Amino acid sequence: MTSADELVGTLDRSGHRLTTPRRVVAGLVAARAGHFTAADLVGDARRARSGIGRATVFRTLELFSELGLVERVDLPNGEHAYVACEAVHHHHAICTSCGRSLDISDIGLSRVLDGIGNQLDFHVTSHRLEVFGVCAECQSRVTH
Amino acid sequence: MTSADELVGTLDRSGHRLTTPRRVVAGLVAARAGHFTAADLVGDARRARSGIGRATVFRTLELFSELGLVERVDLPNGEHAYVACEAVHHHHAICTSCGRSLDISDIGLSRVLDGIGNQLDFHVTSHRLEVFGVCAECQSRVTH
DNA sequence: GTAGATGCAAAACCTTTGCATTTTG
DNA sequence: CAAAATGCAAAGGTTTTGCATCTAC
Secondary structure, three states, X not given: OOOHHXXXXXXXXXXXXXXXXXXXXXXXHHHOOOOEOHHHHHHHHHHOOOOOXXXXXXXXXXXXXXXXXXXXXXXXOOOEEEEEOXXXXXXXXXXXXXXXXXXXXXXXXXXXXXXHHHHXXXXXXXXXXXXXXXXXXXXXXXXX | OOOHHHHHXXXXXXXXXXXXXXXXXXXXXXXXXXXXXXHHHHHHHHHOOOOOOHHHHHHHHHHHHXXXXXXXXXXXXXXXXXXXXXXXXXXXXXXXXXXXXXXXXXXXXXXXHHHHHHHHOOEEEEEXXXXXXXXXXXXXXXXX
């Protein structure tokens, strides 16, 4: 979970203006567990009567994404969604039952990517790994 | 590269009707190197005066995707695209310079995924790995 | 004071659907 | 012939943009 303060802090440190709408969006992102869509946040913003417009939500999400505070993921159903990230690069395991996302530490993926690069003589610049499944909690919930 | 015949053959074997529009779309997919968007194919179809509508392109692409003949990938810029696949599950290394995609054989990824499952007590049901970089050809082209 | 942000509404896109018509097996 | 597939046009969504106004620095 990323706190709103962390988001705002990074915003500040990277030389962007600390505006009220951005603080609010940061709060909404931090308040969300699991993944959410841009439309979800627009709804949150309306419900909170924050007066923040659709465009600002999109623009802020884009900014957060550039700063690596949020990652855009694509669900198996094709929906666009976002998840809050820690600053370091990592991946998410997304529970298809409750929508929560777990951070995956890099257990050997970089070695796999190196292998790919060597085998194909391909210079890897970036990658995206999305893992979908059922988290421990949801597994036990179903089992009962 | 997947040939149109392979696509059509799989279509047939899986009990779907072999219609002219599907043959045409298969041809367009096969003719494409690298990744392409639905809009690209719609354009190809129009240019070829094939009389095939947008809806059919989307429906056919969806069908091909279900059959694993094509995979939907999401480019770093957020664009939705497709690439032709071999029948077996694998991943693509997409060249950001020429757009071509290379198949990645599973060199150790399944072990990584197992590790994720065990470590987090997460039951992995599906995943998506997208690797972006520069292919050998483009590397040498730039070097010259 | 000025560059950067915002809101609004409209525009631009992309994808899906309903339905009458055509085609395949 | 019946079931499946198609084309068209319209609907449904999502994301982006232009522009006047406002605000952080």
